[in-house]
Amino acid sequence: MPEPTEPRAPGTVDSVVRPYGDTTGDGMVQLSFTLPVAPGPRADGAALQLARKMGLDPAMVVHSHGIGGGGGTAGDGAAFTFFVVYGSVRHLVDLDAVQVEERAYPLLTPAEVDAAIRAGLRRSLVVLGACIGTDAHTVGIDAILNLKGFAGEKGLEYYREMQVTNLGAQVSVPELVARARAERADAVLVSQVVTQKDAHLRNTRELAAAFREAMGESRPLLVVGGPRFDPALAADLGVDKVFGRGTTPGEVASYLVSALVPGAPS
């Protein structure tokens, strides 16, 4: 049985808390899940076993029904069972031990990004994107730039205050430098998928060196990304920022604003 916690006066802050159903310290949680077991008493027993192993004690299966049976109604021939379980968890939460990972820049909504650019830059933020070298996999740069976007977030083309050009695949580094200069790009985004013999690292160093040589201090912000990049490598590679797997357009947009727009939220 769980240890009952001492009742406290309302308003006091304790560093140890439990989930709250309708009484302080009752530890009540609800969860739902599916097991690959046909519905019936054995399935409900299996669900209770899982709930107990998850720390729910006592646990109640308040609802279960079969999934995948014939004829559209649950039951006959179903190979799976869906459960709703309520119960009290015996675990305690120690608030003092909670660690929150701080991002170096705040995550902004598209409206906030646009507003920050309007207020701080008073012109469009010019973004140039490309895949460099022989890499023909534009899926990364497209996910970040295309209006269609990625993971439910619209790409940078969606941001009214960004002027985005996607140069596509197999752009040479000198060409990219020339375009960045001609279009007065604020930021250059490069995605790299192919990692054969560390091509992504070699290409990135080449990119950084070319921009340094051609434009020196006035070079645009250099951002690279791809599934095999280690975000800690930015300085080593000579670029400003490295994004790894699963990066969304909103994260990139928020970073661009924090790095390029004076007075942006931070």
Place this chain on the structure above:
Amino acid sequence: MNALELDPVLVARARELAVRAAQPVVDLARAHTTVSVERAVLRLAGLTGTDPVTGGEGTVTDRVPWVNRVVDAVREQVGLEAGVALPVWHALAAGGAADLQALAEQVGAGTARFSVPTGAAAERARDAARDAVAAGLARVDANHRRREELVATLGDPPRRPWIYLIVATGDIHEDIPQAQAAARAGADVIAVIRSTGQSLLDYVPEGATRTGYAGTYATQENFRLMRAALDDVGAELGRYVRLTNYASGLCMPEIAVLAGLERLDMMLNDAMYGILFRDINPQRTFVDQRFSRMVHARAGIIINTGEDNYLTTADAVDEAHTVTVSQLLNETLAKEAGLQDWQLGLGHAFEIDPDRRESFRLELAHALLARALFPDAPLKWMPPTKHMTGDVFRGYLLDGFFNLAGALTGQGILLVGMMTEAVVTPWLSDRDLALRNVRYVLDAAGGLVEDFAPPRGGFIDRRAHTVLGEAVQLLERIADHPEGLIQAVADGTFGITRRPPDRGKGLDGVVRLAPEAYNPALELMEREAARA
């Protein structure tokens, strides 16, 4: 059923403007071909498979299809201005290769030589090409008839709207049991979402695939496997289960052909989606969409257009009229390509901010406007996505209201909303709960469409007319552009992106046709359409 009475003068004006706005697109499509259109011709003539020496150490899906190799070789040697059929069947007549497959292998070996024939030789090449492509179209026709037979014996879904459900595991062999389970649980239409980024591949991968990302590759073999699986479950359930895929992106014409060859029933096929959301070149898209729609018309496939996407980027109230404008343009371009009203699954969506007062009444107004404007089209009703926040409980309620709006306004195809939208790709239980939601609403309120007639001059009626009025104004602006729709797209009229006709992906695959150009598929399909 038709609860709203729209001003007939305004409706006629809207249609007339849409035809005028779209005319430059039709002219452009008739004057050009694309690499994908030409590859589609070879696919209709029966050329399949991939060049085994391509693709490096990658998987079989990285290999280059023979249709790409042949079209590229013709283009390199003589250009595509005359189309691929004349040089290919001229080469076959010269006797160097026994058949198309053997000719492709000569291309692989680097020994095929192409030239554009003239005079009697051209006549002979045209005849042979026509015969070869007619065989493919005969298979498309046979599938069309087979579908009608199956629907006659097994039956259509017992009610409207048809319930449309998505599977997307990336692995065709996982998709199949999930699709069959969904059909058993009540889905009438199964859509297999494509792997992320397939729309930007300039070739169609080959074979049964198990490695898609957030979706499964559209390949002819995957189409065949899923079709057979749904036929099995349809026979078991006593109801024809429809299969959907995506004829969009750089290979739109080829995928349309594969759909016809493997008896898919519905295809996502929007006139402008690829341009606006995927930055595909406008000329490429407009040429490809006309050919693909002609194939769909011939195959008896219902197209689904993508207007719901506008509302994911723009405000669903402020920009409601852009949906109507796009529906009218999709309609006019579809009809020009030979599609009939029953084949037009024009899209729209339930995307108004639920925190806005009267949001449900506004949704009903917009949905009824589409219903009244296109009384004979099935209409594809899309669930909320933009305001699904991860609060799955609120999401489940919102999906219930979406289902109710679909039932009340007589929508034809209802895409089942998932409460875990924006959280995870749907779990087995998410799909099951979503179908329970739909079943409850349709069982409880499906007949309300008979009783629901918003009064003239009331909130819903006024809102519908406001949106129609705004749509007519926008259509006037587009029609008055010297280059109609093409320039309107360039100026960023739809959505917020500007898409000039000389930018975007796939432009290098567009070729202006020469006077001697010959496309046997277009000739045969246009002949049939003229007879109908």
